[in-house]
Amino acid sequence: MASASSQESRSLSSKPEPRPLRRADCFFGLHFDLHPQKTDTQLGADLSAENLRDLLERVRPDYVQYDCKGHAGYAGYPTEKGWASPGIVKDSLALWREWTRKMGVGLYIHYSGVWDAAAIEHHPEWARVDAQGNRDPNNTSTFGPYVDALLIPQLKEAARNYELDGFWVDGECWAAQWDYSEAAMKAWKEETGLEEAPRSREDPHWLQWKMFHRGQFERYLRHWVDALHEFDPGLQITSNWAYTTFMPKPIEVQLDYLSGDYSPTLSVDRARVEARYLASTKMPWDLLAWGFNWHHGYGHDWKPACQLQQEAGVVLMAGGGFSIYYQPTRSGYIPNPIISISGEVADFCRARQTVSHKSESVPQVALLLSSASQFDRSDAVFTPYGCMDELEGALHALLELHYSVDILAEHQLEPRLSEFGLVVIPDSHKLEDSFQKALLRYVEKGGSLFLLGQQAGRLFAAPAGVELVGEPVHCNADLAAKEGVSSANGLWQPVRLQGAEALGFRHPTRDARKDGDIAATLNAVGKGKIAVVWGPVALAYFKTHHVFLRDFLGQITERLFEEPAVRTDAPACVDLALRRTREGRLALHFLNLARTQRQDRFLSVDWIPAIGPFSVEWRMDHEPKRITWEPDGETLEWTWKEGCLKLEIPSLHIHGAVLLDP
Numbered sequence: 001m002a003s004a005s006s007q008e009s010r011s012l013s014s015k016p017e018p019r020p021l022r023r024a025d026c027f028f029g030l031h032f033d034l035h036p037q038k039t040d041t042q043l044g045a046d047l048s049a050e051n052l053r054d055l056l057e058r059v060r061p062d063y064v065q066y067d068c069k070g071h072a073g074y075a076g077y078p079t080e081k082g083w084a085s086p087g088i089v090k091d092s093l094a095l096w097r098e099w100t101r102k103m104g105v106g107l108y109i110h111y112s113g114v115w116d117a118a119a120i121e122h123h124p125e126w127a128r129v130d131a132q133g134n135r136d137p138n139n140t141s142t143f144g145p146y147v148d149a150l151l152i153p154q155l156k157e158a159a160r161n162y163e164l165d166g167f168w169v170d171g172e173c174w175a176a177q178w179d180y181s182e183a184a185m186k187a188w189k190e191e192t193g194l195e196e197a198p199r200s201r202e203d204p205h206w207l208q209w210k211m212f213h214r215g216q217f218e219r220y221l222r223h224w225v226d227a228l229h230e231f232d233p234g235l236q237i238t239s240n241w242a243y244t245t246f247m248p249k250p251i252e253v254q255l256d257y258l259s260g261d262y263s264p265t266l267s268v269d270r271a272r273v274e275a276r277y278l279a280s281t282k283m284p285w286d287l288l289a290w291g292f293n294w295h296h297g298y299g300h301d302w303k304p305a306c307q308l309q310q311e312a313g314v315v316l317m318a319g320g321g322f323s324i325y326y327q328p329t330r331s332g333y334i335p336n337p338i339i340s341i342s343g344e345v346a347d348f349c350r351a352r353q354t355v356s357h358k359s360e361s362v363p364q365v366a367l368l369l370s371s372a373s374q375f376d377r378s379d380a381v382f383t384p385y386g387c388m389d390e391l392e393g394a395l396h397a398l399l400e401l402h403y404s405v406d407i408l409a410e411h412q413l414e415p416r417l418s419e420f421g422l423v424v425i426p427d428s429h430k431l432e433d434s435f436q437k438a439l440l441r442y443v444e445k446g447g448s449l450f451l452l453g454q455q456a457g458r459l460f461a462a463p464a465g466v467e468l469v470g471e472p473v474h475c476n477a478d479l480a481a482k483e484g485v486s487s488a489n490g491l492w493q494p495v496r497l498q499g500a501e502a503l504g505f506r507h508p509t510r511d512a513r514k515d516g517d518i519a520a521t522l523n524a525v526g527k528g529k530i531a532v533v534w535g536p537v538a539l540a541y542f543k544t545h546h547v548f549l550r551d552f553l554g555q556i557t558e559r560l561f562e563e564p565a566v567r568t569d570a571p572a573c574v575d576l577a578l579r580r581t582r583e584g585r586l587a588l589h590f591l592n593l594a595r596t597q598r599q600d601r602f603l604s605v606d607w608i609p610a611i612g613p614f615s616v617e618w619r620m621d622h623e624p625k626r627i628t629w630e631p632d633g634e635t636l637e638w639t640w641k642e643g644c645l646k647l648e649i650p651s652l653h654i655h656g657a658v659l660l661d662p
Contacts, residue, residue, distance in 0.1 A: 018104025020165055023236040023257045024284035026062035026106065027357050028349050029323035030055075030342060031168070031261075031288055032334075033110040035070025038118070040087030040330060043076055047092050047332030052099040055334050058343040060350075063106035065168045065323075066096045068158050070110070071138065073118025077161075081154040083118045092332045097162045106165040106236075109158055113224075113239065115171030116140055119150055128179040131199045139175050142220035143183035152227050159232055166236030167228070168259060173239065173247050173382035176217050178209070188212060201379065213381050222253045229254065245277050247382045248371045248409040257284040261325055264290035265603065267311045268596045272399065272575070273392055275318035276407040277369060279361060286321030291342065293603040300327075302337055305344035306654065307597060307605040312349050313655035316356040317577040317589035322349055348654075351631035355587050355657045359579040362586070363419040364404040364564055367395055370428040371409045377429070390426035393542030394452055398424065400545075400572040401554045403564060410435045417442040422561040426538045427453025436460070444526030448560040452553075453539075454493035457532040464530050465500030465523030468493060477535055479504060479519055480512035481551035488549065492519070492535035499523060503556055506535065520556055531556050547572070563619065570614040574652065581659075587630070588618065588658040590649065612651035616658070619644055626661040 036043060056064075069075045074085040077093045093109070100107040117138050120127045126146040127135035140146040158164060180197060188197050191212060198209040221239055228235055236256040243251045244260050258278055262270040271287055278285040289311045294300035308324060315322045324345060326338050374387045391407070398405045408416070414435060417423065423442065425431075431439075440463060443449050451457045451464070454472045461468050472491040479488055485507075492506060500523035505516030520533045533556070541549050550572070565578055566588060573596075577589040597605050623640040627647065636658065638647035647658070 017101055020100070020104055020106035021062050023063065023106065023166060026286070027321045027353050028061055028346055029063040029065065029286065029321065030059060030061045031065040031110065031323055031325040032328055033065075033067040033070060033325070034076060034327060034330065035072055035112070036067065036074045036076040036085035036087070037072050038074055038085065040085045042331040043085055043088045044090030044092040044095075045331040046329060047090060047095055049095065049099060051334050052095060055339050056099060056103045056105060058339050059346045061105055061323075061346065063108055063165065064096065064100055065108040065110050066093060068093065068109035068111045069116075069154070071112045071115045071117065071171055073112070073116040073121070075154070077158065079154060079157060081157045082150055083122065090332070093158075093162050097164075107162065108166045108168050108236075109164060111155065111158075111167055111169050112171035113151060113169045113175075114139055114142065115175040116146070116150070119146060123149075127181075128177055128184070129181040131178065131180055133180065136177065139177050141179050141181045141184060142176060142216055143179060143181060143187055147220060147224050152224050155224075155228055156231050159228070159235060164235070166256065168238055168240065170240045172221070173217060173242050176213065176381040178213060178381070187216065207376055210375065210379070210381070214375070217381055218252055225253055225255060241382070243281060243283070245274060245369060245384050245388065248277070248369050248374060250411050251281065251283065255283070257286065259286050259288060261288035261290065264293050265600055266598060268314055268593060269392065269396070269598065271311055271314040273388065273395060273407065275315050275320055276367075276395070276405060277409075278320060279318045280406055280408045280412045284321075286323055287315045288323045288325050291324040291326045291338070293597075295600055295603060301604065302341060304604055304606040305341045305348075306608050308341065308345045309348045309654050310591075310593065310596065310605070310608060312345060313591045316349065316352050316655060317575070317579070317591055317657075319356060319359040319361075319579065321357065352655065352657070355581055355630045355659055356589070358582045359587060361406050362404070362565065362578040362580055363406060363416070364578060365398055365406070365422045365424060365561070366413055366416075366420040367391065367398065367405050367407045368413060368423065368425045368428065369407050369409050370425070370431060371411070372432050372435075373428040373430045389542045390453065390536075390538040393538040393540070394424055394426045396545060397538070397541045397550050397553050398557070399575045400550055401557060402566070402568050402570065402574070402576055403557070403561075404566065404576055404578040414438050417447065418445070420447070421564065422448045422450060422557070424450045424452065425456045427455045427536060429455040431459055440525070443528035443530055446527035448528055449530045450557065450560055451530070451532040452537055454491055454534050454536075457493060457534050460530060460532070461495075463523065463525050464521060464532050465498050466495040466521055466532075467498050469496050470494060476508050477506035477519065478508070478510050478512065479506055479537075479549065479552045481548045481555060483551055484548040485510050485512055486540075486544070486546040486548035486552065488535055488537050488540035490536035490539065492517075494518075495521065495534055497521070503531065503559065504533070504552060522556070522559060529560055531560050565619050567617045568614060570649075570652075571611060574611060574614070585662065586620075586660040588616070589655065590652050590657070591655050592652050608654055610651045610653045613648050614652075615646065615648050617644055617646055622662065624660040624662060628659050630657045630659050632656075
């Protein structure tokens, strides 16, 4: 007698196999990686057709990414091009290909690129070399033969053997390091004419050295991506974190989509930044959430569904695709809780797909991620670590003040400046002259510019209507808002008014009646305005999120951006985003961030309280025909008078959107 699984296989094989979506059209996915090891003994032993069928039928993902080769460098399939883990019991990738094909699901592989310990163990000459002359045990040289000797041949082998839809290549831009190998030094001399390479920030050629490596990484990336596209034009390829906040520059490599896996323990806040930047790239994109959390020494635990739904809401309200990363057992088994949790999250996302996926922002507030500042400040090839606290602080304040915010780098923002009612710059210390001039033209024509910090302020001192008095000084700074006083200690620039208006004062104590020095200024420039806070308020907000500091910033923002499209009395834990759906309908998204997990001692969230009712005022030219609350489809009541729509949101659990019929 035939088994149930074989009967199922015959039944499915008699039907035409559905074709998977192109990655550009995918919305929800799953990711499984194991980073196969030399010490593994049971890879694939417990993976079964029934297990995969149960997962794929419950979740119905558009694609699955499964492990091929992780950072250790050992393949999880029987490769002839590299080094397979000795623990392969069953070819998991073959079974995944069989069942994803039957279900019309795309199959991609997780493959570690630059980071490959086994390759260096077998070929030490492939390693990058540090400033002390030591070979890196993990990271290969992008100047060396690794890419042609292993990466390209092995990706071709996997694509051919498993008829893959594409690759999600890990360990790339963020794993690349400064390289003092013989090949790198030769390329450096050929490009610059310099015999010696810089070793520290004190060297006058340090920025040139960094940009040399950044250009080399793109050459390496373009080389292997073009080679794989030539091999099979249908392959859909990305390099993890390429052309995101890690690499905020014009896209020069023909990737098919952009993607990144963000922090497991600061998930919502990392996604709030990454999604808003990715949405400005005009590329197909998705973000990968970790389906589990961990604490050092205690292993990892799965996140409850509502926690992942809250993370997903951040991505959905920015128009992107969403996926979840899980680890099966070392033997390949997908436990039932993964199936049930990811199924609940998939249901949540699918209910919102029409109103969210590939939506486009209606420009309101632009927040600058300065490439010039980041590339100068960061002492890594392509990572933003240590460079984004001010950006995140500014973003959080603006979102909690209920502005709809887009994050853009200079190359994205400059041609679109006129679209935004307000441009906000965190404390960026370096901006190119041409971009500064473009910002001033934007202000003169009626735009509003808000500079958060003395470094950015010093770049615009004259048009800001002040005279700089000496150098910045480190001092206690208590800032007075209407409701109270908050601290923003650090470097403050003393200024003397030269036509500007003082908007706020800093005090050495909590007694805001006396001893005040100018903290913030506002100046009219042409038809527009420039406001500056002359101290580290964005960083202070990132570190404290104090309500009085938010109020201080809010009072200034109201002077700059007097008529935002939307106002609401929702609590500060509600983010909003003004979008336009793929069909062109206006949609106002709301996300409830109550009980968001942000501390490593509270790693799971199993209940999120609903918020509401709260009111919304929305300026628009014409009265809509109908307004619904999505995803429920319930009709909302409203009033409309003199270009202002007023309505009430009865209740917001995690995410919802007001959708207009024009």
